[in-house]
Amino acid sequence: MGKIKSAIVLTLISLIIAVLCFVCFVPFPVGWVENEGESGNAPFKFFNPIINWTEKSSDFGAYQFGDEASYFGGGYSVVMYPEGVISAKEYRDNGETEDGKEYVAYADGAVYLDKETVCDGGEAPSEEFKEAFAAQLKCLKKRFESLHCEGISIEVKDGYTVSVSLPASLDASIAAFLYFSYMGEPTVLYGTSQDASAANQIIPETGSKQKPASDYIKGASVRNNLGTAYVEVDFTDLGLELLSSATADAAGSSGYLFIQVGGEQVIGLSISEQIHDDLYISGTYTSDSAAIVANTIDTALDLTGVEFGMSCGEVVRLQAGFAGLKIGSFELSALSLVYIVIGLLFVAMSVFFLVRYHALGFAHILTYLLFTVVMVLIFWAIPIPVGLGTILAFVLSSLLLGVSDAVAYEYARKEFALGKTIVSSVKTGYKKSFWHVFDLHIVLLAIALLVYLIALGEFSVFGLALTFGVALSGLGSLGLNRFLWYVTMGLSGNPGKFCHFKREEVEDDE
């Protein structure tokens, strides 16, 4: 490529990369704020860079609301109290004066236990309560784990309460807290009015015929069809028989069917015909909310004999899980810290390439910048929440790109040292390094894709980010970097010096 052509192409590419970098990473003023000075802030409206628009994981994010920056992160947390256990605050506000109830302080006064219900009249929790709490904890873990998202945390707080945190990126966080706190066997009621309290319980049968709910209901699951989410409740033959006989008169007069868990309603339906088959319930469900309802019913089948209910305390909005850096009054969030470390790694890598390959290092730097920008755009567009897994994947694929480029350069350096022309050296260098780079990328791509498809939560996010990272690294190393090498090399009259390649010194026999 001629010098002028090279200069034009390189200028264009550099400009595109600079603009993309600017849009992705730099906030810049885009106008004036109306009513300037009222809030005491700067009078400029700032463009929020795309890196800020990306979803943040519960560990790295910091929630922020408003028009300027509507990205989320952090999460929500709630403490779930088993029946008979109240918080110290509630005890102070209501418990001391509540009629007929006596409470025992537990965990140094962090919670209070109902002496009658929880302690069986004594001062310590009864065995029955302990067993019920263990069953509730197991059920909660199963329920929340079924959400399959990153950033879920379950902690036992003060011995007998459960603190649950969910990421803000999960739309149905609050619904999950509410539904998943319902404890007890599922029941099915049928009545002629919308008031569930006036309906008759049909499953499980009451009285002497009473059996566990699992004898009537096989399970519940979620189905998605053409964008509509359904909750499927699967009944046993016995369950269907009861349901069918209870709804026999539904064709003539409208009836109402209610499915409750632990006495709390999870599904309410109007019935206009006799039911002969499993229930497929759609409505205003999203895929997430349908999964929450189905999971609540399904897991409640294991709660036969658990008499204690559960209730949610106040929901709390959490900041990012990872602590940042604080030196005196100077504070830096964990995410900013990560950006700085990645920036430092970039500087270290650039210095290495510029020292070892002189001006050729710019070809790698331009490739890397484009790789970074495209990765950020992918994180934003898909979206992939920026968390520990994403950052790990980004760092690994950056290293892969660096190593791949360096391997190609080293092969070309060897060829050049043997006396070949620079064009021939580049060609042979890439030819020789192609299969090394290709093998490494294809194996890592397979690993990343399988991790994305099989694993859950943070690991799955890591797999997805790594899949894109490895694919882009492959394209960058084998395609773009080679092209940029040709373009940048065209600017120099002495390509060997340009690339810091030297000929092998041959000893003169004379």
Added chain:
Amino acid sequence: MNKRFLPGKLLPVWIAVSALLIIAGIVMYAVFGFNYVRPEKKTIEVSYDAVVSIEDREADLEKACEDAIAQKGVSYSDKQVSDELEMTYVSENGYKRLTYTFGSDVSDETLSSLRDAVEASVTALGVSNADIHVTAHTLRSERLYEASWRAAVALAVAGIVSLVYVGFRFGWGNAIAGLVGCVNDTLLTLSIFAITRIPVYAYAPMLFAGVAMIFSVVLWLLQCARMRENFKDPAYESLSAGEAVATSVLASRKLVCAVLIPIAVAIVVLGALASGGVRLFVLPLLLPLAVSVYSSFLLAPAVFVPLKSKFDKLKSSRKRYVGKKKAQETPAETQA
């Protein structure tokens, strides 16, 4: 080439080293199991009405709490100021919660005295109508197993798929040696965790074993690529299988280090950045990395030497057979 470094000859040594460590690991596991940890933390929570009464004195409240904590000679690892929300409308209810987190090394007595000190300190502020409530809590983390074992399964499947690729691309001798390396790395990683008592989360050992498998495959892949390239060199033709493998393995150390060192740096940097719980997962990743270096440089090449000899013999006998067949066919063709 260093004549003492002949992988084929050292195979019994590497087998003995691996077997010894694995048997010791099995014994340790049978007696003590893994050193599982259940992360525990302690918190001081200060709940207050942020709208009605405290208004501009939130900073004073935080300072009062932090002064009280500092006076007790304890430092907190995290601080959160959170808004309380109404469950129904997900809107702020005017209350805020200030949470200071401490490590599990803070005793119950210290926590109790911290709570009393914080309570006294905020009472002294004179904002009693702000409905301030101070409590101390102990939280024990519950592990969610499904994510961990699914990740381990994913890594195992990925490892097998990669080995199949190695088999197709570089030959089944390389794949078998890689498989031996993978199995060794998986077992060795688990054994070293059992022997050294490195604290791990439940199910995390399976995950580390999976990671060891992946590291092992990637490093062995690099060795295979280098061997394939080197064995085309006429200089290698005169070498025995053991010498050829040894020379190639030694020649590949720069390439392997170029991949290895950045991974190690990434692990250390992320480990240094992450919070305590995540650090407990990230930093032990150096162990499977070290184990995979051992197998890709020493064990797998040693296993590969006899396999290469066998496959080379098979190849040459097949060549001879083809040559003979051609020689028999040529006169007949000439006659025709």
